[in-house]
Amino acid sequence: MHGVSGASAAQVLDLQQTAQVAGDRSGGFYRPRPQGSDSSGAHGVTLEAYRWGDLPSGTVARTLAVVFLLPFMLVNVAIWMRPANPGSEAVVKSLCRLLALTLTVLYVLAIAGVALDLIGWKCLSSPRCLAGRSWLSWLSGRPLGLRLAVLALVPAAAIGLIWRISNRPGRSFEAFRAPDEDISASRLGALGQWDAEPLVGRLRAIHVAAAFATLDLTLLLARAASGATAITISLTVVTGMVLVCCVGLLCTPPLIDRGADDQRLDRVTRTLRTAAIVLTVVVLVHLPTDARQWHEGHGLPGYETSLTGLFVAQTALLAALGVVLLCRRNRGATPLYGLGALVVAATGISLAVAYSAELVYRVADFLDRDVPTGEGIATGPPRAYTWAIHGFIRALLATLIVAGLVIVLSRRSRRRAAAAIVAHDYPDAPAEARPRLRQVRDAIARARFTEKLVPLAVLYGCLTGLATATATIGLLGEFPGDVIERNIGLPAGLITFGIAFGSWVIAAIILGLLIGGIFAYRTEPYRRHIGVLWDLGTFWPRAAHPFAPPCYSERAVPELARRITYLVERGDAVVLTGHSHGSVLLAATVLQLPPHVGSRVALLTHGSPLRRLYARLFPSYVDDAALHEIGHRVGWRWVNLWSDADPIGGWIFAAHRPHTPAGTSGPTATVDRRYRDPCDVVTPPSDSVPPPIQGHWPRESDQQFTEVIRELVQRLGGRADPPDAPT
DSSP states (O other): OOOTTOOOHHHHHTOSOEEEEEEOSSSEEEEEOTTSTTOOOSTTOOOOEEEOTTSSSOSHHHHHHHHHTHHHHHHHHHGGGOOSOGGGHHHHHHHHHHHHHHHHHHHHHHHHIIIIIIIIIIGGGOHHHHTTOHHHHTTTTSOHHHHHHHHTHHHHHHHHHHHHHHHSOSOOOGGGOOOOTTOOOSTGGGTTTSOOHHHHHHHHHHHHHHHHHHHHHHHHHHHHTTOOOHHHHHHHHHHHHHHHHHHHHHTOHHHHTOOTTOHHHHHHHHHHHHHHHHHHHHHHHHHHHOOSOOOOOSSOTTHHHHHHHHHHHHHHHHHHHHHHHHHHSOTTSOGGGGGHHHHHHHHHHHHHHHHHHHHHHHHHHHHTTTOOTTSSSTTOSOHHHHHHHHHHHHHHHHHHHHHHHHHHHHHHHHHHHHHHHHHHHOTTOOGGGHHHHHHHHHHHHHHGGGGGHHHHHHHHHHHHHHHHHHGGGGGGTOOHHHHHHHHTOOOHHHHHHHHHHHHHHHHHHHHHHHHHHHHHHHOHHHHHHHHHHHHHHTTSOOSSOTTSOOOSHHHHHHHHHHHHHHHHHTTOOEEEEEETHHHHHHHHHHTTSOHHHHTTEEEEEESOOIIIIIHHHOTTTSSHHHHHHHHHHTTTOEEEEEOTTOSSOOOSSOOOOTTSOOOOOGGGGGTEEEOOSSSOSSOOTTOSSOOOOOTTSOOTTSHHHHHHHHHHHHHTTOOOOOTTSOO
16 A cells, blocks of 8 residues: 555556556556566465555546645644544534635635626726726626626636535445444544535535625625615525524534434525525626615725625634634643644635635736726725735744744754664764765654644644734724834835735745646656645545545545455455555554454554654544554554654654663554664665665565565465565
8 A cells, every 4th residue: 555655556566567456547456467577476475556546636627626625625624633532522523614614705705806896896997997808898887786796697606616516426435335343433443434425415505505695795785885775684684694504504513414314404404505596696686676876985895894804703713723622632642732623724724815815916916907006996905815915924934934943943952863863773884984874864853853843833823813813904994014114113115015025925836736736646756745735635524614625535445445355255364554644544444344354464554654643633533542443453463664764654652762661561562663764874785875765765675574574474374485585
């Protein structure tokens, strides 16, 4: 089982000729071709690889869609990072789902800001803006209500597009269900066992209803600015009731999380969605038929107030989530490790705000081209977006500065610890190997920086939350440059330049993500670095945001369990090997195996992030109980290989570092095995360079890996070649 690199079957098996024996092109099982020259192997051992790399990526269009859906995906991951304390589950679920709903509202407001505010209200009222734009000039001179009603079809179409994308089923999983008997009670073991589509369908209906209600409210607030009529008030009240119903449903996890057999709840959410769509049609008909004069102003009335109110709501929800996480975290854990959900949710919110602000800024810049100052589109984008960009860049710069300080200040301690490890691993290294020893020491020191990323991530999450809060200053009619010059003394022009530069930085980040998505799909080596985010984010099912990318573990885990069960029931014993994220998939799979299957299974993990990352980020799903149950289900025929030079993988139960206590006893003490990386620092006689530093790269071709495989085969009662036999 490969990791997030998306390696080919031939690379995983270290063979040249492979053939698919089960699955499909997206995820399948491969074996050496019987007629191939590389089909020979250890006596009685058949090699088989499961390639799942295309499940989270798939087509280029889907890979690029993940870039735009990245904020939705991050907020969806946050709900799975809740604390292990069961008393906080309902509150954290509700807060994460409300934050997810604010992203949908922000998505609609951003599109409405372009179509209704910049184009419909500002550009169509400016002859200079319409000059040379025949695709817009046909709407000029039309009644304002008709213009807004026509242009409101743009955000309505955007809602329909994302609705259509999320409504497309990922795959049919009926054929991949694992056996139902004796399945683990662990939450990680339940991954892929339930039918997530009913929950996703309910969330989808709620978000679509809220999206159309947001569009309606934006139009009705603009209409009410010139004097509210009975019809306008009635439509506004109904719109508010739809939004309240959406919020109420998301705040009742026991209700919304009910099984597929609860048809009444499905009818309620579908009825709510239908009512919102009908209400939108009524509002679009009402606008052009209302003959009253519209309120004259520099921007769409009520739009900036709605946007700022949304930022206030996001700030309040993030603050509430932080308080709950701190109060409900495991008392024995490091405080910073209990804030994973807050950090990821805040990052998703900040990215969504940056996306939205950049969209509005770039469209405003396009419409204002070659227009003299003062004759452009009124005041340009709303001030809230200006403050949002300022806050995003401020949080990013502050985090980078602190990260640089942490790197410098922690370098000595990390190098000191790495030097002790190197001195123990290579005690008899000759003098000419000193440059290589320094390289190994630096590699281990860099790998130990992973632990420093947690406080940096928490810092960034807090700063982005504050950045969202400062966007409310836009309601006072103030720009960042004026406020900073008045209170700090920095020139307003410098701040304005920084905001403009920050806007282009955001554009560069988005462009980089797009290019990275294309390369991650087309080139397998590049996917190792860029595809990590996609593979980790789409591992978890959609439980907070229905517009997040589909989850591939809903297929991969049951499919693996089905294949392993088939192999065992036909008389085979199975050794499972998983690298990096592949070890996480195997851990969830082992928890789904019935006892009679687990008794014929052994497990080898290498470069595994189960303890180092997943146990810290997902404490409700990867904890000591789940890890012990994995070992128990395979009869403790489990070996985990790890090295100090690996920045991602690590030990599971005990580090077993030199000159340190064992830290554990019993069967858990036999699981973790630390190996030297590299195997030596001296150039062998048969080579011209010393052995490479593997780091997080898979080690299937290493001698130690092969010896562990033989050991596990023997512990299963099978036969294996002698240690010196070819493999």
